[in-house]
Amino acid sequence: MNYYNEHIETASADKMRALQSERLKTAVGRCYNNVPLYKKKLDEAGVKPADIKTIDDIIKLPFTTKQDLRDSYPFDMFAVPMGDIVRIHASSGTTGKQTVVGYTKNDIDVWSEGAARSLIAYGAAKTDVFHVSYGYGLFTGGLGLHYGSETIGAATVPVSAGNTERQVEIMRDFGSDVLCCTPSYAMFIGETLKKMNIDPKSLKLRIGIFGAEPWTENMRLEIEKALAIDAYDIYGLSEVAGPGVSFECKEKNGLHVNEDFFYPEIVDKDTLEPVPDGEYGELVFTCIGKEAMPLLRYRTRDVSALTREKCPCGRTLVKMLRPKGRTDDMLIIRGVNVFPSQIEHVILSFGMEPNYQIVVDRENNLDTMTVKIEMSEKFFSDEIKQLEAAQKKISEGLMSALSVSAKVRLVEPDSIPRSMGKAVRVVDSRRI
Amino acid sequence: MSIKQISVFVENRPGRLAEITGVLADNGIDIRALSVADTAEYGILRLIVDKPEKTLDIFKQSNITANVKDVLAAAVPDTPGSFAKAVRILTDSGISIEYAYAFITPKKDQAYVIFRVADNDKAGAVLSRAGFSLIEQDDIF
Numbered sequence: 001m002n003y004y005n006e007h008i009e010t011a012s013a014d015k016m017r018a019l020q021s022e023r024l025k026t027a028v029g030r031c032y033n034n035v036p037l038y039k040k041k042l043d044e045a046g047v048k049p050a051d052i053k054t055i056d057d058i059i060k061l062p063f064t065t066k067q068d069l070r071d072s073y074p075f076d077m078f079a080v081p082m083g084d085i086v087r088i089h090a091s092s093g094t095t096g097k098q099t100v101v102g103y104t105k106n107d108i109d110v111w112s113e114g115a116a117r118s119l120i121a122y123g124a125a126k127t128d129v130f131h132v133s134y135g136y137g138l139f140t141g142g143l144g145l146h147y148g149s150e151t152i153g154a155a156t157v158p159v160s161a162g163n164t165e166r167q168v169e170i171m172r173d174f175g176s177d178v179l180c181c182t183p184s185y186a187m188f189i190g191e192t193l194k195k196m197n198i199d200p201k202s203l204k205l206r207i208g209i210f211g212a213e214p215w216t217e218n219m220r221l222e223i224e225k226a227l228a229i230d231a232y233d234i235y236g237l238s239e240v241a242g243p244g245v246s247f248e249c250k251e252k253n254g255l256h257v258n259e260d261f262f263y264p265e266i267v268d269k270d271t272l273e274p275v276p277d278g279e280y281g282e283l284v285f286t287c288i289g290k291e292a293m294p295l296l297r298y299r300t301r302d303v304s305a306l307t308r309e310k311c312p313c314g315r316t317l318v319k320m321l322r323p324k325g326r327t328d329d330m331l332i333i334r335g336v337n338v339f340p341s342q343i344e345h346v347i348l349s350f351g352m353e354p355n356y357q358i359v360v361d362r363e364n365n366l367d368t369m370t371v372k373i374e375m376s377e378k379f380f381s382d383e384i385k386q387l388e389a390a391q392k393k394i395s396e397g398l399m400s401a402l403s404v405s406a407k408v409r410l411v412e413p414d415s416i417p418r419s420m421g422k423a424v425r426v427v428d429s430r431r432i
Numbered sequence: 433m434s435i436k437q438i439s440v441f442v443e444n445r446p447g448r449l450a451e452i453t454g455v456l457a458d459n460g461i462d463i464r465a466l467s468v469a470d471t472a473e474y475g476i477l478r479l480i481v482d483k484p485e486k487t488l489d490i491f492k493q494s495n496i497t498a499n500v501k502d503v504l505a506a507a508v509p510d511t512p513g514s515f516a517k518a519v520r521i522l523t524d525s526g527i528s529i530e531y532a533y534a535f536i537t538p539k540k541d542q543a544y545v546i547f548r549v550a551d552n553d554k555a556g557a558v559l560s561r562a563g564f565s566l567i568e569q570d571d572i573f
Binding site for chain 1: 437469495
């Protein structure tokens with residue numbers, strides 16, 4: 001089987017546009033009539049649902065930002081009553097408030113199909129055993145791949161994260177064919193194999209599905225070698241659905257967007273005007289296939305480009321190029337979204353001055369984060385054990401706020417370089 | 433019954449200790465004793481100097497993190513077993529020593545030992561009772 005839904009994945013441009021136009025009209029009407037924020041935004045923009053006739057009219061619509069979602073915490077963005085909601089996910093927020101996303105039964109089906117199309121494109125089949133090492137929980141990674149895998153009828157093993165040696169044993173004993181996790185965890189599994197003296201070729205593993213954090217072509221080659229597999233990228237974000245918004249095919253040169261569900265645009269990050277195909281800009285999605293939260297022109301802050309060149313795989317779905325950065329200061333550390341403001345919040349809560357610097361690096365293919373904090377007289381003690389206890393407390397505070405570990409390093413006052421009077425907040429030394 | 437110790441936060445990087453002590457030299461501060469406690473990333477330089485308040489001001493002006501603490505100083509006879517005896521007496525009295533360091537004095541027959549303890553008065557009383565003489569700021573310069 002080459003496609004999960006051939007009819008859609010190879011649809012002609014005209015047919016796709018007709019479908020998108022129809023769905024956009026429905027989504028706009030649903031937003032305008034059920035979400036007060038959207039009624040206000042459309043009224044302010046002077047746009048009525050009746051003004052939206054084709055997908056081209058999408059440029060008349062106002063944008064949605066992550067701040068809109070935060071301001072709507074927890075459920076104000078929902079366009080359906082709670083009775084129709086069957087699932088709620090959430091992702092990290094900047095100062096404690098999470099971004100909440102609701103799904104109807106149909107939304108789960110849409111998301112599952114998006115993931116299922118991806119898995120088939122990678123060459124997976126219903127006879128495969130899927131080893132899902134993404135975290136399960138509020139994070140969409142685990143359940144997204146889980147539903148995708150079940151949708152194609154594969155045997156799904158919800159291993160979740162942690163205890164790598166046990167994971168390797170399960171993979172070996174269950175004869176897993178497909179591994180789903182973050183690319184950095186895949187590298188770590190590769191190292192664990194080496195440590196356990198297991199030849200990757202002795203495993204049945206054939207395909208790796210990696211996402212939730214940025215990775216490079218070099219990493220792909222390393223992972224493919226370390227695990228003796230084909231490694232594929234999967235893209236998604238919880239605000240839009242989760243993994244399966246877009247996916248690579250065997251060509252491994254761009255991700256086909258499930259554009260009948262999630263309509264992509266690229267806009268200039270400053271003017272917010274659409275840019276031509278092939279040009280980089282901010283990636284924007286409109287959830288035309290969703291009911292509970294059909295976001296209009298959601299600004300992902302990811303920098304990408306679209307290409308409609310004919311793909312040898314036969315899919316006509318538009319391709320987005322692998323995101324090459326962000327238009328905001330969000331960092332992705334081991335698959336977890338981290339905003340510098342969250343870290344500042346923790347530092348201030350310990351009564352320290354907000355003179356800090358976040359240093360991100362990659363050691364043995366795992367992201368590391370060190371937070372340098374300038375020592376102040378108030379905080380200083382002549383006893384090392386006091387300073388170490390304080391470091392530990394801040395480190396624990398960061399862990400609980402970010403859900404990812406950070407090393408705390410105390411440095412001398414004024415030792416963090418200032419640029420135009422402001423401390424340089426983030427140093428990302430990962431070459432990605 | 434105690435003397436003033438200056439503690440300084442020093443990041444572990446080449447030349448840093450030279451810079452910090454250079455600041456003292458430029459200002460004519462006399463160092464009588466010092467000890468360095470270190471971790472992988474930073475150290476704490478502890479100093480006994482002739483002008484503690486001035487030293488603190490100088491550090492403040494140079495944006496070097498420092499503070500001043502009263503620590504206990506005792507004269508210990510320069511004979512084998514004397515220091516062990518002082519430590520034993522403190523331990524037996526339930527006093528724990530956070531850290532200690534010693535320095536030689538112009539008087540040949542004794543050394544001065546700095547003890548960092550939670551309660552200077554209590555530790556001082558214990559040592560006095562055992563026959564150790566306590567040192568004041570004026571005794572060391």
